[in-house]
Amino acid sequence: MRTALVIGTGLIGTSIGLALRARGVTVHLCDHDPGTARTAAALGAGTEDPPEGPVDLAVVAVPPAHVAATVARTLRSGAARGCIDVASVKSGPRRELESLGVDLRTYLGTHPMSGKERSGPLAATADLFEGRPWVLTQATGTDTEVLNLALELVSLCRAVPVVMDAAAHDRAVALVSHTPQLMSSMVAARLRDAEESAVRLCGQGIRDVTRIAASDPGMWIDILSANPGPVADVLAGIATDLGETVRALRALESSDDSKRATGTAAVEDLLRRGNAGRSRVPGKHGAAPLAYEVVAVLVSDRPGELARIFADAGQAGVNVEDVRIEHATGQQAGLVELMVEPSAAPVLSAALRERGWSIRQ
C-alpha cells in the first residue's frame, strides 16, 4: 500500500493516518469540518491536499450514522481501489449500503477494537492499535485484493486481524463489550440512593465491577442504538438467570429443607457457570489466563514507594506480570499486589523481605 485516503479525522482516523505515515504511506486527509482535518494534518497524520488519482485504500472513519452514505459516495467516485469503514457496528451499515444499491465488491467493513476516553484528533496516537484485535467482516463477494489491502493496513497499524462475518461481529461485541457496560451501570445505579454508611463498605470487588459505569452516556447511546437487537438478546439471557437467582435466594429464606436445597443448587450452578465463563477471558497477550502467584506488599503513601518496590523486584531479576493496588480505606497506606510466575514468587518475597518490605502472602 502506497497511498491512502482517510475520511473523517477524529481519534480513529487520525491515529490511522499517524500509523500509516510512520510506515511511509502517503496519506490524504479530509473531514466535513476543515479545522479538524487541518489539526490532523498539523499532527503529522497526512496532507489536506486531495489525491491526484485513485488511492490504494479509502478509510471511512465517520460516526456510525454517516458510514453508509460516505462509503457509497466514495465507492461511486472511484477515488480508491478499495474502501473500508471502521465503525463499531457492522450489520447496519452493510444493510444500508445494500439498500442503496451500491456495488460492494470493493468494500470491507472493519472494526479496530481500540479506543480511549477522549475523542478527536488531539487524542490520536500512532500506536493506538498496537496488539489490539481488528475485526474484518469479509462477505461473499468481497474482492480478495481489497481484503489484502485491509490486512496490510491492519499490519501497518500493528493490530491483530480477526476475520468474522458482520452479524457474528455484532453479536460478539454485544456480548463482550456492550452487555458488560450496561450491567456495570445497573450495579452502580443501585448505589445512587444508598446510605452513606453502606457506600463506605465498598471494597475492590464492586470497584472493579462498576469501573466502566463512569463511561460517557452520549457515546454509549450511539453504540447501543446501532446494535440494539444483539444486546437485547444477551440481556434477555441474563434476565432469565437473574429471575432464577432471585427465586433461589427466596427459597434459601424458607424453613423447608428441600426448598433450601433447591435454592443452593441453583446458586451453585450460577457461580460455577461464572467460573467457567471467566476462565475463557483472555489474559496477557491473548493467551489463556496464567495462574500467577500474588506477592502482596504493604506500602505507605509516601512518594517513590512504588518506584522502590519495582526497582527492588527488578534487582531480584523478577518480571512483574501484573500489578493491582488495593487502596486501604481511612489510612495513608495500601496494599500492592504483584502478580508473578509461580516459580518467581518465593524469590520475590524473600528479596523484598530482605529489603525491609512487609509481605503478606
Added chain:
Amino acid sequence: MRTALVIGTGLIGTSIGLALRARGVTVHLCDHDPGTARTAAALGAGTEDPPEGPVDLAVVAVPPAHVAATVARTLRSGAARGCIDVASVKSGPRRELESLGVDLRTYLGTHPMSGKERSGPLAATADLFEGRPWVLTQATGTDTEVLNLALELVSLCRAVPVVMDAAAHDRAVALVSHTPQLMSSMVAARLRDAEESAVRLCGQGIRDVTRIAASDPGMWIDILSANPGPVADVLAGIATDLGETVRALRALESSDDSKRATGTAAVEDLLRRGNAGRSRVPGKHGAAPLAYEVVAVLVSDRPGELARIFADAGQAGVNVEDVRIEHATGQQAGLVELMVEPSAAPVLSAALRERGWSIRQ
C-alpha cells in the same frame, strides 16, 4: 484491653490473635480442631493454655452457622467481660441468640471487612485489617463497656470502626459485596458457551466486570445462604432495570421515531444513574474518587520494564497514585497506565519521554 480469648483460629481469628499479640495483649486460643489451634499458637497468635479467670473480651470467629451457639455458650460460661463475633452476616445470629433466651447486653455483633482468597491460620497476618472498615452492630441495650472493648480491639487491629445496626449491615453488604458477586457471575456465565472468535475480542472492560466471577462457589454459597433476603431485594431492583433496558433496546430496533426516542431516553437514564452511583464509590483512603490524570506508557514484555518506569517516575519526583496494566492481545507488549494528580501529569509525561518512553496521552 489486657486479655482476650479467640474462639476459632481460622484466617480471621488467627489474624486477630497476631494483631493483638503484636500490641502486647495476652491472647488465649481455642478451636474445635486442636491441630488448628496449635498451628495458630505456633504462628505466634497466642497460647493454647486456657485463661485462669475471665478475659476482657472473647472473640467468636467460627463459621456463620455455629456463631449463635458458640456465643451463647461463651456468655453463659462467664469466661469474658464481653463477647463479640466476626461473622459476615449479622441479623441471623442475633435472632438465633434472642430465641435462645441469652442475656445479650455483653454481646456485640461485628464484621471486619477483610478477607483473602485463602483461608485457615496459615493465611493469617497481623496486618489483615489495616485500614479496612470494621462494622460494629450496636443494639439497644448493648453494654457501653463492651462497645468500648470492641472499639479498642478494632483500633489495636488498625481497622476503621463503623457503627450500624444489624439489619442495615446486612442490607449494605448485600448491596456492595453480595450483589456485585452474583452480577459478575451472570455476565461471565454468558461467555461459557460463546464462540472462540467472540471471546478473543474481550477487552479491559469485561475483564474488570468479571474478575470476581473466579471466586470460590463454596464460600459464596455460605455467605449468600446467610443473607438471602437482602440480596434478593437488591437483585429484584436490578431485574426491574434489566427488564426496562431490554424493552428500551427493542424500541431502538423500531422504525417508529417516537418509540426510538422513548428507548433512547430509558437507556440514557440508566447510564446516567450508573454514572451517579459510580461517583459514590470511595477511592483511595476512603475519600471521594479523585480525578486522576492518566499517563499511558507503551512497554515491551522484557523483565525490568515496569521497574524502569517506576524508577524513572520516582526520579521525576512524581507519586504514582494507581496503575493499570492493559494487556495487548497477540503481541509481546502492553500499555501501562499511570494515574497521577492532574498537576503531575505533564511533569511525568515530559520526564518519561525524555528518558525514551513512548507515551500515549
